[in-house]
Amino acid sequence: MHELSIAMSILEAVEEEAGRHLPAKVTAVHLKIGPLSGVVPSALISAFELITENTEFRICRMVIEETPILIHCPTCRTERSVESIQQMSCTVCGTATADVASGRELDVCAMEICE
Amino acid sequence: MKTRLVEMRQKVLKQNDVVARELRQRFHEAGIFVVSLVSSPGTGKTAFLERVLSQAREKYKVAALVGDLATDNDAKRLARSQTPVKQIITGTVCHLEAEMVRSALDGWLPEDPDILFIENVGNLVCPSSYDLGEDLRLVLMSVTEGEDKPLKYPTIFNTADVAVITKMDLAEAVEFDMEAARRNIHAVRPGMEILRVSAKSGVGFEQWQSWLEARIAISASM
Numbered sequence: 001m002h003e004l005s006i007a008m009s010i011l012e013a014v015e016e017e018a019g020r021h022l023p024a025k026v027t028a029v030h031l032k033i034g035p036l037s038g039v040v041p042s043a044l045i046s047a048f049e050l051i052t053e054n055t056e057f058r059i060c061r062m063v064i065e066e067t068p069i070l071i072h073c074p075t076c077r078t079e080r081s082v083e084s085i086q087q088m089s090c091t092v093c094g095t096a097t098a099d100v101a102s103g104r105e106l107d108v109c110a111m112e113i114c115e
Numbered sequence: 116m117k118t119r120l121v122e123m124r125q126k127v128l129k130q131n132d133v134v135a136r137e138l139r140q141r142f143h144e145a146g147i148f149v150v151s152l153v154s155s156p157g158t159g160k161t162a163f164l165e166r167v168l169s170q171a172r173e174k175y176k177v178a179a180l181v182g183d184l185a186t187d188n189d190a191k192r193l194a195r196s197q198t199p200v201k202q203i204i205t206g207t208v209c210h211l212e213a214e215m216v217r218s219a220l221d222g223w224l225p226e227d228p229d230i231l232f233i234e235n236v237g238n239l240v241c242p243s244s245y246d247l248g249e250d251l252r253l254v255l256m257s258v259t260e261g262e263d264k265p266l267k268y269p270t271i272f273n274t275a276d277v278a279v280i281t282k283m284d285l286a287e288a289v290e291f292d293m294e295a296a297r298r299n300i301h302a303v304r305p306g307m308e309i310l311r312v313s314a315k316s317g318v319g320f321e322q323w324q325s326w327l328e329a330r331i332a333i334s335a336s337m
Contacts, residue, residue: 097306
């Protein structure tokens with residue numbers, strides 16, 4: 001359960017950015033999370049709600065875009081999706097590879113402010 | 116009142132990544148090869164490391180950092196190998212972060228080691244998100260844990276460089292299916308190297324040592 005410390009890092013980033021837009025209120029934070037980031041979105045949302053409960057950020061929703069795992073397929077010579085996180089092989093030709101192109105994201109993309 | 120979108124575009128763990136990058140740079144300049152170990156609690160990271168340290172110290176200057184939520188039992192145990200060992204007590208934190216490694220190193224060793232081992236907190240989930248500046252990340256699984264461990268914890272296997280199967284002396288007793296384990300490891304991390312050891316009997320440690328030396332040589336030539 002490291003989602004709590006991840007949520008705290010997100011809140012810190014939001015607080016810092018919010019400071020530049022006072023007195024606007026932050027109503028949402030947009031994230032990109034990949035399956036290989038090691039973070040569970042639902043647990044992250046709960047953790048974020050918990051730490052913002054009695055703060056001005058309690059109205060801040062978490063909007064999570066879950067990105068897919070993509071590999072650089074050496075056979076197709078392009079980015080492809082995989083069968084699953086348990087089966088890291090190209091969905092088109094079946095080649096297995098550890099060459100991950102995306103899926104490790106754990107990014108804060110944007111926030112919505114109300115002014 | 117109107118709503119506006121403000122772009123941020125940053126990594127959530129950017130602070131950890133910055134520290135990890137600084138550590139990696141520092142290790143590289145000082146010629147320190149860094150190996151981290153992750154596994155479930157009870158896989159035998161400490162038993163593995165005990166042998167690894169005793170064996171490696173004949174040839175290299177070695178040191179180890181060990182992370183746990185509480186107690187310095189592991190550090191005491193590893194100190195028997197007569198190498199510098201320091202415990203990092205994380206309190207409630209279920210993983211090591213780059214900053215913990217940095218502060219543990221501050222003013223600790225009078226002389227840089229050739230190899231630094233970092234034993235993470237026993238946990239197959241949380242350590243996967245945190246870069247510690249290591250050259251190699253080992254994921255350990257024991258034969259008693261079941262061949263499907265990689266399928267249950269794909270992320271940690273995916274972020275590690277090598278899989279080490281421990282407690283091989285018990286493989287027959289628990290009817291461990293090596294072929295199934297290999298298949299599962301390669302399903303989540305195609306091509307991953309797999310080493311097999313028994314800290315009790317010493318089986319596999321010669322292969323481990325030569326494998327590690329080869330990796331150090333590759334890293335030194337880069």
